Amino acid sequence: MSTPPTPDRNWPPPAPAPGAPWPGASAQPHPGYAGTQPRPPRPPHGYPGPARPSQPFPALPAPPGAAPSGPPVPTAFVGRVAPGDSVLRKLWRTASRALSSNAPARELAELTAAAQIPVTTGRRIAVTSVRGGSGKSAVAALLGSVYAARRAEPVLAADADPDGGSLPWRLGLTQHPTLAQLAPQLLAARGGDLHGLDQLLTRTGTGLWVLPGGTAGRPGLARDVTRALSRLFAVCVTDCGGGMDAPATVEVLGEAHAVVVVCPATPDGVRSTYGALARVGAGQPAALTRVVVALNTTSADGRAALRERTALDAFHRLDVPVVVLPYDRHVAGGAPIVPSRIGEATLVETTRLAAHALARARQL
Numbered sequence: 032m033s034t035p036p037t038p039d040r041n042w043p044p045p046a047p048a049p050g051a052p053w054p055g056a057s058a059q060p061h062p063g064y065a066g067t068q069p070r071p072p073r074p075p076h077g078y079p080g081p082a083r084p085s086q087p088f089p090a091l092p093a094p095p096g097a098a099p100s101g102p103p104v105p106t107a108f109v110g111r112v113a114p115g116d117s118v119l120r121k122l123w124r125t126a127s128r129a130l131s132s133n134a135p136a137r138e139l140a141e142l143t144a145a146a147q148i149p150v151t152t153g154r155r156i157a158v159t160s161v162r163g164g165s166g167k168s169a170v171a172a173l174l175g176s177v178y179a180a181r182r183a184e185p186v187l188a189a190d191a192d193p194d195g196g197s198l199p200w201r202l203g204l205t206q207h208p209t210l211a212q213l214a215p216q217l218l219a220a221r222g223g224d225l226h227g228l229d230q231l232l233t234r235t236g237t238g239l240w241v242l243p244g245g246t247a248g249r250p251g252l253a254r255d256v257t258r259a260l261s262r263l264f265a266v267c268v269t270d271c272g273g274g275m276d277a278p279a280t281v282e283v284l285g286e287a288h289a290v291v292v293v294c295p296a297t298p299d300g301v302r303s304t305y306g307a308l309a310r311v312g313a314g315q316p317a318a319l320t321r322v323v324v325a326l327n328t329t330s331a332d333g334r335a336a337l338r339e340r341t342a343l344d345a346f347h348r349l350d351v352p353v354v355v356l357p358y359d360r361h362v363a364g365g366a367p368i369v370p371s372r373i374g375e376a377t378l379v380e381t382t383r384l385a386a387h388a389l390a391r392a393r394q395l
Contacts (some may be wrong), residue, residue: 139379145386146181153261154392157191157287159271159280161307165300166327167293169362171270172201173381174291174388176370179239181382184265185225190244191253192272193279199243202235203367209245214256217242221259228263237370240264250278254286266389275307288392291384293325296355297333301326301342305349312349320394322351323387328358352391354384 158171175188190198190210199207213231220227232240242260246252257267269287271280284290294304304324312319324346328334339355346353359377362368373381 135379139382142379142382142386143181146177146382146389148389148393150265150389150393153264153267154288154389155257155261155267155269155286156289156291156388156392157269157271157280157283158291158293159275159284160273160293161275161304163273164329165293165295166329166362168197168201168270169368170291170293170325170327170356170381170384171198171268172368173362173373173377174385175202175239175266175268176235176237176368177378177381177385178266178268179235179237180370181385182265185238185240185263187240187242187257187260187264187267189242189253189257189267189269191246191257191269191279191283192244193246193248193250193277194272195243195245196270196272198270199241201368202239202241203369204233204241204243205367207233207241207243209247210243210252210256211245211247211249213243214252217256218259225263228260244270244272246279251282253279254282257283258286266392287321288395289388290322290391291325291388292322293327295330295333296326296328296337296339296342297330298337300333301337301345305342305345308346308349308351319349319351321391323384323391324351324353325384326353326355328356329363331358334358352387354380354387356380356384 156174158167158174160167171188175186179186179188188198188202190196192198195209216231217228220231228240232242234240242256244253253269257269261267269283271277271283274280275284275292292304292308294300308319308322308324326339326342343353343355357374357376357380359374361372361374362377
């Protein structure tokens with residue numbers, strides 16, 4: 032799937048002021064044009080205006096055999112979703128491995144081992160961003176899927192968006208209740224085991240348990256539920272709502288063992304994310320010891336405009352590790368993510384992110 036072109040900010044041009052010529056047009060009237068035409072005379076006072084129909088125009092009947100109207104199912108919007116790697120890229124990598132050492136395979140094995148390090152108690156990892164459009168929910172879905180696929184213990188992915196975010200959708204769930212509906216039963220099951228959750232939560236093909244969002248105006252609900260379930264899961268990846276200052280996000284960040292801050296790989300994304308983290312570090316330096324930055328490439332054009340080395344140096348000055356996630360056609364499609372179709376580089380770097388986040392979480 033090709034990268035969508037960057038919209039032209041100069042098109043359409045701004046509308047001219049009343050009476051001004053259209054941009055690019057001559058200020059002089061066209062030959063033969065008499066200038067501003069006089070308006071038709073207004074009807075005298077009391078003169079009846081145009082008559083209005085007494086009955087509204089009836090709607091046209093549906094053609095025979097037409098499908099009944101109604102909201103389409105969510106998957107009806109999904110067309111062809113490209114894999115993360117093209118055929119040519121897969122062939123090139125196969126040929127490269129035949130002619131070189133198996134260093135990439137060794138690196139992936141080392142990163143996988145780091146993501147599998149045992150934990151004594153459940154670790155809660157929050158995924159957030161300074162602003163929307165960073166691909167935060169996709170990163171949370173990838174991160175949770177990697178933990179679930181690599182670890183033997185159960186792993187939970189939780190949506191903390193008060194209005195219900197896109198995390199369940201990216202994980203393949205199209206119909207599910209809200210967190211507000213499930214919370215009473217989940218909180219009541221806190222003293223039980225995973226068997227009590229089978230009828231409440233859904234699992235993906237990788238074995239990842241999914242907790243939907245939608246808190247009905249209760250900003251602390253996602254925090255309370257994930258805290259109650261934490262002892263049943265080795266790792267809980269929580270996808271926060273938009274913005275780091277939202278009430279529900281603040282509640283989740285306050286109890287997270289590690290925080291993954293997703294930053295768009297664009298000049299503006301780095302500028303805003305670095306500024307926010309610098310302010311956090313100035314007020315609470317210890318808070319940055321829990322942070323990992325995911326420099327997420329959602330647009331190849333935005334990545335090309337970024338001085339990546341300068342961006343990495345800026346975050347390193349804050350003593351914050353950075354993982355660069357490459358552009359992935361499958362992930363960028365906005366459809367449910369199929370783990371087997373993501374690009375190989377995406378898998379490697381997401382595993383690296385999982386290793387860094389777990390290392391941060393184990394410090395507490």
